[in-house]
Amino acid sequence: xxxxxxxxxxxxxxxxxxxxxxxxxxxxxxxxxxxxxxxxxxxxxxxxxxxxxxxxxxxxxxxxxxxxxxxxxxxxxxxxxxxxxxxxxxxxxxxxxxxxxxxxxxxxxxxxxxxxxxxxxxxxxxxxxxxxxxxxxxxxxxxxxxxxxxxxxxxxxxxxxxxxxxxxxxxxxxxxxxxxxxxxxxxxxxxxxxxxxxxxxxxxxxxxxxxxxxxxxxxxxxxxxxxxxxxxxxxxxxxxxxxxxxxxxxxxxxxxxxxxxxxxxxxxxxxxxxxxxxxxxxxxxxxxxxxxxxxxxxxxxxxxxxxxx
Amino acid sequence: xxxxxxxxxxxxxxxxxxxxxxxxxxxxxxxxxxxxxxxxxxxxxxxxxxxxxxxxxxxxxxxxxxxxxxxxxxxxxxxxxxxxxxxxxxxxxxxxxxxxxxxxxxxxxxxxxxxxxxxxxxxxxxxxxxxxxxxxxxxxxxxxxxxxxxxxxxxxxxxxxxxxxxxxxxxxxxxxxxxxxxxxxxxxxxxxxxxxxxxxxxxxxxxxxxxxxxxxxxxxxxxxxxxxxxxxxxxxxxxxxxxxxxxxxxxxxxxxxxxxxxxxxxxxxxxxxxxxxxxxxxxxxxxxxxxxxxxxxxxxxxxxxxxxxxxxxxxxxxxxxxxxxxxxxxxxxxxxxxxxxxxxxxxxxxxxxxx
Numbered sequence: 001x002x003x004x005x006x007x008x009x010x011x012x013x014x015x016x017x018x019x020x021x022x023x024x025x026x027x028x029x030x031x032x033x034x035x036x037x038x039x040x041x042x043x044x045x046x047x048x049x050x051x052x053x054x055x056x057x058x059x060x061x062x063x064x065x066x067x068x069x070x071x072x073x074x075x076x077x078x079x080x081x082x083x084x085x086x087x088x089x090x091x092x093x094x095x096x097x098x099x100x101x102x103x104x105x106x107x108x109x110x111x112x113x114x115x116x117x118x119x120x121x122x123x124x125x126x127x128x129x130x131x132x133x134x135x136x137x138x139x140x141x142x143x144x145x146x147x148x149x150x151x152x153x154x155x156x157x158x159x160x161x162x163x164x165x166x167x168x169x170x171x172x173x174x175x176x177x178x179x180x181x182x183x184x185x186x187x188x189x190x191x192x193x194x195x196x197x198x199x200x201x202x203x204x205x206x207x208x209x210x211x212x213x214x215x216x217x218x219x220x221x222x223x224x225x226x227x228x229x230x231x232x233x234x235x236x237x238x239x240x241x242x243x244x245x246x247x248x249x250x251x252x253x254x255x256x257x258x259x260x261x262x263x264x265x266x267x268x269x270x271x272x273x274x275x276x277x278x279x280x281x282x283x284x285x286x287x288x289x290x291x292x293x294x295x296x297x298x299x300x301x302x303x304x305x306x307x308x309x
Numbered sequence: 310x311x312x313x314x315x316x317x318x319x320x321x322x323x324x325x326x327x328x329x330x331x332x333x334x335x336x337x338x339x340x341x342x343x344x345x346x347x348x349x350x351x352x353x354x355x356x357x358x359x360x361x362x363x364x365x366x367x368x369x370x371x372x373x374x375x376x377x378x379x380x381x382x383x384x385x386x387x388x389x390x391x392x393x394x395x396x397x398x399x400x401x402x403x404x405x406x407x408x409x410x411x412x413x414x415x416x417x418x419x420x421x422x423x424x425x426x427x428x429x430x431x432x433x434x435x436x437x438x439x440x441x442x443x444x445x446x447x448x449x450x451x452x453x454x455x456x457x458x459x460x461x462x463x464x465x466x467x468x469x470x471x472x473x474x475x476x477x478x479x480x481x482x483x484x485x486x487x488x489x490x491x492x493x494x495x496x497x498x499x500x501x502x503x504x505x506x507x508x509x510x511x512x513x514x515x516x517x518x519x520x521x522x523x524x525x526x527x528x529x530x531x532x533x534x535x536x537x538x539x540x541x542x543x544x545x546x547x548x549x550x551x552x553x554x555x556x557x558x559x560x561x562x563x564x565x566x567x568x569x570x571x572x573x574x575x576x577x578x579x580x581x582x583x584x585x586x587x588x589x590x591x592x593x594x595x596x597x598x599x600x601x602x603x604x605x606x607x608x609x610x611x612x613x614x615x616x617x618x619x620x621x622x623x624x625x626x627x628x629x630x631x632x633x634x635x636x637x638x639x640x641x642x643x644x645x646x647x648x649x650x651x652x653x654x655x656x657x658x659x660x661x662x663x664x
Contacts, residue, residue, distance in 0.1 A: 038457070042639075082643065082647060086646065086647055086650040087650065088649055088650065089646060089649070091398075092594070092598060093643070093646050095398065095591070095594060095642070096642035096643050096646065097639070098639075099595070099638050099639040099642065100635070100636060100638075100640060100642075102632070102635050103632045103633065103634065103635025103636035103637075103638070103639055104635075106630055106632030106635065107630050107636060110632070218632070223465055226461060229458065230458060230462060233455075233458060269469045269473035269477075272465075273465065273466045273469045273470070276462040276463070276465045276466050279458065279462050280448075280458075280462050283454055283455065283458055284448060284452065284454050287452055287453060287455070288452050288454075
């Protein structure tokens with residue numbers, strides 16, 4: 001393989017990894033606050049369809065991305081209400097969200113199948129950085145969302161580990177009773193993180209329908225939402241590791257795609273299994289080896305009930 | 310000034326427990342109806358057509374039962390794990406692995422008589438699903454690895470595995486490019502009831518429901534499942550082997566999901582093919598929850614959901630997207646979860662002096 005093919009593959013990995021990264025960052029934030037949301041797949045689909053519809057309606061993909069974020073956050077708000085206010089089961093509510101999101105996106109998108117938007121998202125090469133040999137074309141010659149997703153990963157990390165705000169979020173996820181005792185509103189923090197998580201998933205979905213595909217197809221996320229959930233574990237709840245994980249998983253997808261083009265069909269099924277198997281292996285290692293340092297929020301998945309404190 | 314306070318109920322209220330699922334279904338229909346209305350469809354007419362599509366003729370009813378059978382079996386499968394608060398959301402993959410194993414037997418030993426072949430397929434189906442349930446079960450039992458994610462990830466692995474087979478080595482050379490295996494020999498067909506498409510799987514589901522009921526109600530093992538589900542620490546204190554029970558329950562849960570796959574290939578498709586389950590494993594989770602994990606209620610709810618699938622399929626011919634079915638399923642689950650709140654807590658109004 002010559003160097004151009006390698007950088008081409010790596011650049012494709014970054015593009016394929018971007019929707020995963022956006023959604024994973026959102027899920028990571030929600031989980032840090034103690035809420036596991038298995039509805040990422042549904043929120044991504046709703047983001048994909050609303051982003052696509054609004055881009056067609058307005059002719060401007062930025063309105064599309066905005067609509068996708070709103071769409072994703074509305075779905076996340078249902079999950080927040082059920083799991084935080086009503087203390088409902090987070091696993092089942094997340095599943096309901098995925099099923100509901102798959103349904104509503106298919107319903108809304110019916111009339112938009114097979115259309116294309118008039119406002120394609122172009123790549124902008126970053127001056128100077130994109131001239132770096134090899135690395136430039138892999139990382140710095142992409143559409144704006146790719147850059148936004150890098151930046152968001154850094155911003156999320158800074159917020160979580162370098163601000164008081166981040167401390168409140170982590171406290172809500174680690175020890176809600178203690179957080180409550182020092183005056184942090186656990187419900188507010190969890191609502192905020194879950195809803196921002198929905199925005200990110202919506203944005204990730206819109207990346208698929210506006211940049212990656214770009215078109216709307218029913219069920220077009222094809223399990224990427226679940227990979228995003230797995231990526232959070234893979235990243236050990238660290239936003240910066242999520243970047244690495246997303247591009248790794250994106251790389252597998254890019255490779256699968258490459259092999260299909262090359263006409264090697266059979267092995268592609270096994271390649272497609274890899275991200276899922278990899279997730280299981282990582283999860284096992286994480287759980288066995290580093291229970292404490294791994295970073296899984298202690299109260300993840302548990303409703304906070306003041307009276308049971 | 311009136312103040313509301315939310316307090317935990319001391320005792321379960323049976324009236325509320327029965328009312329909540331019914332109310333959840335009604336509210337979900339209302340939400341679906343509003344969506345249809347605002348999208349320019351006539352909700353009343355649509356629901357009537359769905360009803361007719363599912364119950365309007367003897368053929369319609371038999372189709373509803375055909376779709377209900379896998380939901381009954383898979384619903385029973387996941388309900389067992391849920392009783393121990395094990396989130397087996399891998400029923401979909403377990404169905405695929407059961408279908409794969411049973412098809413393997415049918416395709417290689419097709420000359421055997423039905424009396425030998427069908428039980429072998431049954432055992433293979435159970436084993437295929439059981440292995441797929443054992444993996445997350447063992448990981449959870451021995452090392453506390455979260456079974457939600459592992460069982461879910463294995464779904465994709467199973468689906469890609471079956472796709473590999475039907476697109477590759479097991480593909481019927483005569484299928485003209487379609488991803489299908491050759492048809493099983495007639496010996497591998499599950500007996501149907503009369504001349505309908507309804508097959509023996511229905512009886513199998515009934516038997517499993519009864520066995521579940523008896524085990525859970527009367528056996529020591531059923532008691533252990535109940536105690537472990539309520540508190541693992543209490544179970545350990547009472548000397549129960551929690552890890553072994555977790556693994557066993559996941560194995561049986563997976564095995565029954567595997568049987569679901571076996572009866573689908575043996576009773577309906579008569580071959581292994583792509584998309585052997587259109588998400589039965591996920592719908593089963595809703596079925597089990599709506600039935601509050603009661604085995605007989607699962608049979609009933611699965612029948613209703615079978616009707617929803619068939620009815621939803623029927624209205625497609627009138628231009629209404631099939632997605633409406635998924636929307637209804639999702640909203641039922643939302644309302645059910647919201648209703649759980651009313652089961653667990655009560656809202657008390659108390660008068661409070663304004664100060």
